[in-house]
Amino acid sequence: MIEEKKRKTRSDKKKDIKPTINIKLHECINRLSYITNTPVKDVGVHICMAELESKK
Numbered sequence: 001m002i003e004e005k006k007r008k009t010r011s012d013k014k015k016d017i018k019p020t021i022n023i024k025l026h027e028c029i030n031r032l033s034y035i036t037n038t039p040v041k042d043v044g045v046h047i048c049m050a051e052l053e054s055k056k
Helices: 023-036 040-055
Strands: none
Touching: 023 040
């Protein structure tokens, strides 16, 4: 019988890390996206841009 060797995983393997947001904020952004008929990604960009402009 032939033994199959398992490959070792790299110790420096890339990990997929995504930013997380509060569930209430996520629902709010989804509602805004639905109301304005724009993609969620674009709603997030508009919110971020508005915040950056208000801090100036």
